[in-house]
Amino acid sequence: MANRLRFAAALIGWITIGVSDASAHHPGIGGIGGAGGIFTIGAGTLDEGQFAFSTYVDYLRLKQLSEPTLLANVGNDVHGLQTVESYAVALAYGITNDLTVSVRLPWVRRTGILEAVQEDPADPAAVRDRSSTSGFGDVTLLAWYRFVNNQVSRTQAAVLFGVKAPTGTTDLVNRFGELFDAEFQPGSGSWDGLFGAALSQRLTSALSLHANVLAIATGTGTQNTNLGNRFHYNAALSYRVFGETTNEPHTHDPRKAYAHAGRSHAMVTKAPTVAAPHGHIALDALLEINGEWHDRQRIAGISDPNSGGNTIFVSPGLRLTVDNWSSYVLVGIPVVNDxxxxxxxxxxxxxxxVSAVFEP
Structure with missing residues (x-):
């Protein structure tokens, strides 16, 4: 039973990340489960009737472009950017033992937006600090259906599907009264589709492996801008440092072990739930590889040559679970910036x- 709560508490950690608002300009897909990852999506699901809540802060620091670089690219739609921050609340619910749905509500902030301008050909170009943007972002709905739950091989697999709705702010202006470009608005103004798959494999009683791919088909939104399709690929190893371990993928039924390993998604019989043992504490150490390929953005159908690319992070992290509460921290260092x-x-x-899981 404690394994079930570890899984669900970790699972909601992934849900909160969902499709990070940093993804509008940089990577940010998340996914975790019982001993799963934090960004990596595993194949586990909440139990039927379980409800999970989470809140998190996702902070991305960038290498600000230098003034000479900006001045050399006047008129080329090149911008400096210092940080992308997302403050989010997420909710998830287990419709069945194999189908979980989630919703994520983000507040997005970008700082250090710089641009070189030359208003008069007779005047030298200058770098303008356009300050920052902040506001409510786009709501993401995500579901995952687990279609493999093999207790013998301790393997799970799931399909992922969802949609991002254009609920975010798209009309912010800078200190000069000019409309911020679409890539800096909190919302994209577009409907985007999400499609993917996830796999979780228990290797030992304390060690598990999780992997996923997720494609995001981006529509055209505000300012006639398509921010570009994206493809996320992730893998995570999770090791139980201390606390209860199990030889099962993730037992969650008091009468029979049912596989639970993975973050964000076999037919099983639902047994009555029971309370988790009071005072249960566990610590997981994680190591992830998180990658995102991002297509060029298109404005009025014209491709922007200074957009898109590929980034890969190496990301160590820790997750502490106490009863039905879980807290987690992860730090990502880019090893590829192409x-x-x-x-x-x-x-x-x-x-x-921080996240919490509640029984029906």
């Missing part, structure tokens, strides 16, 4: 969150 043209690239990122 961007098109001239762009601000990631320097590091961190995610800190």
């Amino acid at each position: 961007y098109n043209g001239v762009q601000a690239t990631p320097a590091w990122r961190t995610l800190v969150g």
